[in-house]
Amino acid sequence: MTRKDRMNSSMIQVYEIESGNFTKAGEAAGNIKKLLRQLGIDAGVVRRVSIAAYEAEMNMVIHSIGGIIKILIDPEAITFKARDTGPGIEDIELAMKEGYSTATDFARELGFGAGMGLPNIKKCSDDFIIKSEVGVGTRLEARFNIST
Amino acid sequence: MQEYYHSVTLDKEKCMGCTNCIKKCPTEAIRVRDGKAHIIAERCIDCGECIRVCPYHAKIAVTDPLSSINRFKYKIALPAPTLYGQFKKITDIEKVLVGLEALGFDHVFEVARGADFVTEFTKRQMADSDSPRPVISSACPAIVRLIQVRFPELIPNLADIQSPMEMAAQIAKEEFSQKHRVSKEDIGAFFITPCAAKMTAIRNPVGFDRSSVDGAISILDIYGPLSTVMRENTPSKVPGRFQNATFRGVAWANAGGEVDSLDMDNHLAVNGIDSVIKVLEEIEGNRLSDLDFFEGLACIGGCVGGPLAFENSFVAQTRLKKLIHKMESPKPLSPREVDDAIEIYNWRLDKDILPKPVMKLDDNISMAIRKMEEMERIYGDLPGLDCGSCGSPSCRSFAEDIVRGYASEFDCIIKLKEKVRILAQEMIELSDSVPTGREGRAKGEEEPYEDK
Incomplete structure (x- = not known):
């Protein structure tokens, strides 16, 4: 498939994520799952993307002051992008460790902040990049290949 | 054996074409078309929710006498x-x-x-x-x-x-x-x-x-x-x-x-x-x-x-x-x-349980993406009331039905009303415009203004 063909049959969906809104939390990930299923994407891929999307969404709800999730789908791959404004991550290597968390007590009382978010996203994706600037915000991108 | 046998069926005589069942169905398996409910066989899971909700008892479960x-x-x-x-x-x-x-x-x-x-x-x-x-x-x-x-x-x-x-x-x-x-x-x-x-x-x-x-x-x-x-x-x-x-x-x-x-x-x-x-x-x-x-x-x-x-x-x-x-x-x-x-005894399930991807828009993923974009466009134009009057359970599923070719935009009564209003407006405009080159007046028309 040429680059042009891929561009012609690709789509983008954008979701706004609100900080601290736990009633809405998980909605974007749910919508992404439904979307991928309607597109007929393989069940295993759908599951991996939705887990990653949920974790990223929760991270934004808990830690950031708001952000955007973008999902790009073309016949070969799904690219998931999350960008937020917020405190950023001081030590990314530490944040990628399972069990490490800086979540507030309130978030923990709700059952979040187990320190599995980022490691989970990485585990689920085929390609994973994270960039962060302290005091500005965090961007992450995860790629999922669609096996055909 | 039929591929899709269902116990849950419709008594067409009794169906009034209301929208109670379409709203309650967990797999969005029912549509009302031409005044009667239709069960989409591939989607129905025989849960019986529609039997419980139908006020006319038009949904029945067939069992053996x-x-x-x-x-x-x-x-x-x-x-x-x-x-x-x-x-x-x-x-x-x-x-x-x-x-x-x-x-x-x-x-x-x-x-x-x-x-x-x-x-x-x-x-x-x-x-x-x-x-x-x-x-x-x-x-x-x-x-x-x-x-x-x-x-x-x-x-x-x-x-x-x-x-x-x-x-x-x-x-x-x-x-x-x-x-x-x-x-x-x-x-x-x-x-x-x-x-x-x-x-x-x-x-x-x-x-x-x-x-x-x-x-x-x-x-x-x-x-x-x-x-x-x-x-x-x-x-x-x-x-x-x-x-x-x-x-x-x-x-x-x-x-x-x-x-x-x-x-x-x-x-x-x-x-x-x-x-x-x-x-x-x-x-x-x-x-x-x-x-x-x-x-x-x-x-x-x-x-x-x-x-x-x-x-x-x-x-x-x-x-x-x-x-x-x-x-x-x-x-x-x-x-x-x-x-x-x-x-x-044969106590285990020995055959694979297969997924039923009935929500899928198309077998070809490029095609599915195109349909999805079309669906999003249509959905954006719909009123978002989820009233069910079109016969689909929600505006989103209605957009999906249009893309699949099972419904048309003007099955939406809000869209239809909008269209009628525009048409009526156009008709008024048309009736107001006097054809040029016409000399006389039709019976009952007022005197045209005299040129000063």
């Missing part, structure tokens, strides 16, 4: 434990079983006994299997089908164990044919059912080829004749002739009965299809990974809440609880009995 047992030389009744909760002042299960015999059955075998076996099989499988957790009970056929349609990622979690009904049929036929030295071909086993999905599961099993059950008679149909014979029967028969299920097996009729019988710590039992969907979403999102076993039942209250049960489900539930509390339970199964059963 009692007379159908006469197709067989020997007839066995397989009563669901829900049946016991239908009768006022019930103190003795045997009385119900003897009543069934009086209706023309040669033998009665409790499905609750089948449940006793399923419990033991599940315990063994949980002990030595590394299947994905939580293991999801496959006892409720509507939930198995729901998973095929809406949660295909969870198919590997389904317990690959036959249902209590199937186990009861296999065991009852084997024992009867041994005892009376008759061929199994001559024995018909009939499930006494509160459940429409079970009827479908008999005709069209999921996970194996052929059901050992030969038909299903609804509790609604059998309640009348059965209560009559129960009243007339003198309870002089030998006690315990048919009754052999433990109280734990009987408890399966109520929500939570299955998990209680498993004696396990990390389990969860949820009933009512909307609640089950919410929890399955959690499981699918890996958010309940510490759970070992999940029991999901489509009907509120469990099988006692089945659409073909006679008694109010809460009343039946309470009655069953009392009955279980007081009952002198027959002996639980010995490990030996369980070993033997594992040897003799």
Whole structure:
């Protein structure tokens, strides 16, 4: 498939994520799952993307002051992008460790902040990049290949 | 066998074309077109929600009439434990079983006994299997089908164990044919059912080829004749002739009965299809990974809440609880009995359970993406009222129906009204404009302004 063909049959969906809104939390990930299923994407891929999307969404709800999730789908791959404004991550290597968390007590009382978010996203994706600037915000991108 | 047999069907005569059922269907399987409801066969899971909600009783569950047992030389009744909760002042299960015999059955075998076996099989499988957790009970056929349609990622979690009904049929036929030295071909086993999905599961099993059950008679149909014979029967028969299920097996009729019988710590039992969907979403999102076993039942209250049960489900539930509390339970199964059963019977589901990707827009992913974009565009133009007047359950599913070619934009009454307003506006404008080059005036027209 040429680059042009891929561009012609690709789509983008954008979701706004609100900080601290736990009633809405998980909605974007749910919508992404439904979307991928309607597109007929393989069940295993759908599951991996939705887990990653949920974790990223929760991270934004808990830690950031708001952000955007973008999902790009073309016949070969799904690219998931999350960008937020917020405190950023001081030590990314530490944040990628399972069990490490800086979540507030309130978030923990709700059952979040187990320190599995980022490691989970990485585990689920085929390609994973994270960039962060302290005091500005965090961007992450995860790629999922669609096996055909 | 038809590819899509369904017990749940529509009585077209009675259907008024209202939108109650389309809004309640958990798989969006119903549309109203040309003033009548249509069930999309690929999507229907026979949960019976539409039967409960239809104010005109136009949704029905097709089951077998009692007379159908006469197709067989020997007839066995397989009563669901829900049946016991239908009768006022019930103190003795045997009385119900003897009543069934009086209706023309040669033998009665409790499905609750089948449940006793399923419990033991599940315990063994949980002990030595590394299947994905939580293991999801496959006892409720509507939930198995729901998973095929809406949660295909969870198919590997389904317990690959036959249902209590199937186990009861296999065991009852084997024992009867041994005892009376008759061929199994001559024995018909009939499930006494509160459940429409079970009827479908008999005709069209999921996970194996052929059901050992030969038909299903609804509790609604059998309640009348059965209560009559129960009243007339003198309870002089030998006690315990048919009754052999433990109280734990009987408890399966109520929500939570299955998990209680498993004696396990990390389990969860949820009933009512909307609640089950919410929890399955959690499981699918890996958010309940510490759970070992999940029991999901489509009907509120469990099988006692089945659409073909006679008694109010809460009343039946309470009655069953009392009955279980007081009952002198027959002996639980010995490990030996369980070993033997594992040897003799087909207790596992031996065929793969396949996903039913009915929500998919197109087989070709590029095409699907294009359709999805078209769908989003159409959806953006719709009023977002989810009123159902177009015959689709929501604006989103309506947009989907348009893209699939099953509906057109002006089936939306809001869009239609908008269009009519624009057309009317255009007509007024047209009628206002006087054709140029026309000299005279039509009758009744005012004098044109004089040129000053």
